[in-house]
Amino acid sequence: MARASAHSARATRALQKLSEADPALAALALWCQHRDRDLGDLPAQSQGIRIAYGPAFEGLSLSEQMGLCAHHILHVALRHSARAATLELRLGPAYAPDLFGIAADVLINETLRAAGYIQPRPHVTLATLGRAAPVETPRDLLGQYDAERLYMALRGGGGDEGNSERARKALAEAAEADGYRADLAPERDEGAGQEETRETQDFEWRQHLARALEAGKLAGRGIGALGFRLADIPESRTPWEQTLRGLLARALRDAPQPSYRRPAGRWVAAEAEARATARPVPVFEPARQRDSLQPRIVLGLDCSSSITGTDLAHFAAQIARIGRRVMAEIHVMLFDEVVQSHRQMRGARWFETLAEWEFSRDGGTSFVDVIAQARALSPSALVLLTDCDGPFGEAPGRLPVIWACAEPPATRPPFGTVLTMER
The missing domain is CATH 3.40.50.410 (von Willebrand factor, type A domain)
Known part of the structure; x- marks a missing residue:
């Protein structure tokens, strides 16, 4: 049991070199759990805050190991696993996990390319998206798109579900040809013992990211020195479905309206007291009642x-x-x-x-x-x-x-x- 919870031996050297090269990723790596697992021929996988390294990780060069560690540290820091689970709940059966994985990988890979990292080849990039790409340059992509928005843009089809399905199939084939393999597992609820809510974890990771990127900016190297804002950095957003429910709930609220068919109870009491004490009768006050019509x-x-x-x-x-x-x-x-x-x-x-x-x-x-x-x-x-x-x-x-x-x-x-x- 103790061995299962031990820090990864496979990734130790790469993480040490990464800490020397990139202050931002070095800081973020401290908040991740690094473990050795049997992943078959998959080099690494991330889920929640855990990054697992398989036997295939050891077959990569040191530079590729550093790039792959950076890739999964960003998966964790950007909360992609939790965001994938949230998107699955929102979209239900229409959710395509591989499409979200491609979107997240493209954003991370382009970020790391801009920062000068070497990653295992081949890997998905903006070029993989082909005609489905919503922008022409990596900088525009990273500055304008987060994983959810890119996922929505990649669904494509222009209203024709046949075209949409063909576009998704073509994109999946292009991604597979460029080395895409699902390396992101959705975050699952760990039960009643989990004290922190997902919202609290999102807030904490935003703080970790802000401090880490500032450290990299001051050092002048790594992802903190990119010189432009990454749109995929998680922000506090309300899903549109929740916004819609709130707007309609306010519009459909059956607020009590004045009804002159009968007086308000307090007016009746005030009127009775005024007559009993020979004081002026107060101005009539109508009762309020709810609209009985169906909204x-x-x-x-x-x-x-x-x-x-x-x-x-x-x-x-x-x-x-x-x-x-x-x-x-x-x-x-x-x-x-x-x-x-x-x-x-x-x-x-x-x-x-x-x-x-x-x-x-x-x-x-x-x-x-x-x-x-x-x-x-x-x-x-x-x-x-x-x-x-x-x-x-x-x-x-x-x-x-x-x-x-x-x-x-x-x-x-x-x-x-x-x-x-x-x-």
């Missing part, structure tokens, strides 16, 4: 947008879950320049009905007609799944409008709340 949500789906079928499926599942929870009446409008179809969705299988709903994606986009028709239903909230590329028209009064976009819109709507689904 209503209008969901507008932009037929001409860049929303993919996968995005639509995930988004629709979230709306369906919210609708069942609050017992809301859900109306779905398909629109481009005008509303093409309008249905009230009923039953538990309403998304299957939506999936069979045929519509064209060739038209332009205008929000004037869909907002007007939505207002006529007096809903509690209007949610528009769109890319925000079209005339917005006038604000619909007090009706809460939520713009759900796959990516940050080029033109921000003049009213409502923008919800970005890129993470």
Whole structure:
């Protein structure tokens, strides 16, 4: 048992040399657990804060061992294992672990290449992504994309699930040809004995990263001296599904409203006391009562947008879950320049009905007609799944409008709340 928990003998020399070459990674390595394991022909694997080194690790040159140690230290420090588990919970069966692994590896490998590290060859880089690459240069990639956003960008397909599946298959084949092998295991719950929450661990690793990168910057070497910000450094972010639930919960809240059909209880008491003591009767105060009508949500789906079928499926599942929870009446409008179809969705299988709903994606986009028709239903909230590329028209009064976009819109709507689904 003691041997199983001992520090890795295979990685000791590489970690020692790494501590001399890179102050940032040396500091981060101290917070990782380094263990020797039987991984078959896989040199190393990371899960949570643990990095395992297999027999194949010993067959690498010292420079390659240092690069591979750096690779997995960054997996741990950037919380990729925990973030993979979170993304799996969010996306459910649609989650593709190898696609997230490719995204994370590309970001790490390009970071280490920029810092001058030698890694075992071949390995995945921005060039591996080919036409699926969202940017042209490694610097733009590292400055603009974190692992989740790159994962979403790599799903591809432009709304055609056949194209999307072919694009993912082509990317997987290219990655395999460039040496990609799954070396990241999702972090699992260790049970009730685990005192620290995932949020606390995320916060602590952000602190570790900040201090380590500052040390590297002051020393002028290693990843701390890159001279640009890495977008993949974990930040405190709220998943868009949670934001959507919060926005709709506020919109659907059944707040008590004044009702002049009966007086407020405190007014009755004050009026009785005033008559008994011959004082002036207070001004009438109405009672407050809740609206007994069923709340209503209008969901507008932009037929001409860049929303993919996968995005639509995930988004629709979230709306369906919210609708069942609050017992809301859900109306779905398909629109481009005008509303093409309008249905009230009923039953538990309403998304299957939506999936069979045929519509064209060739038209332009205008929000004037869909907002007007939505207002006529007096809903509690209007949610528009769109890319925000079209005339917005006038604000619909007090009706809460939520713009759900796959990516940050080029033109921000003049009213409502923008919800970005890129993470």
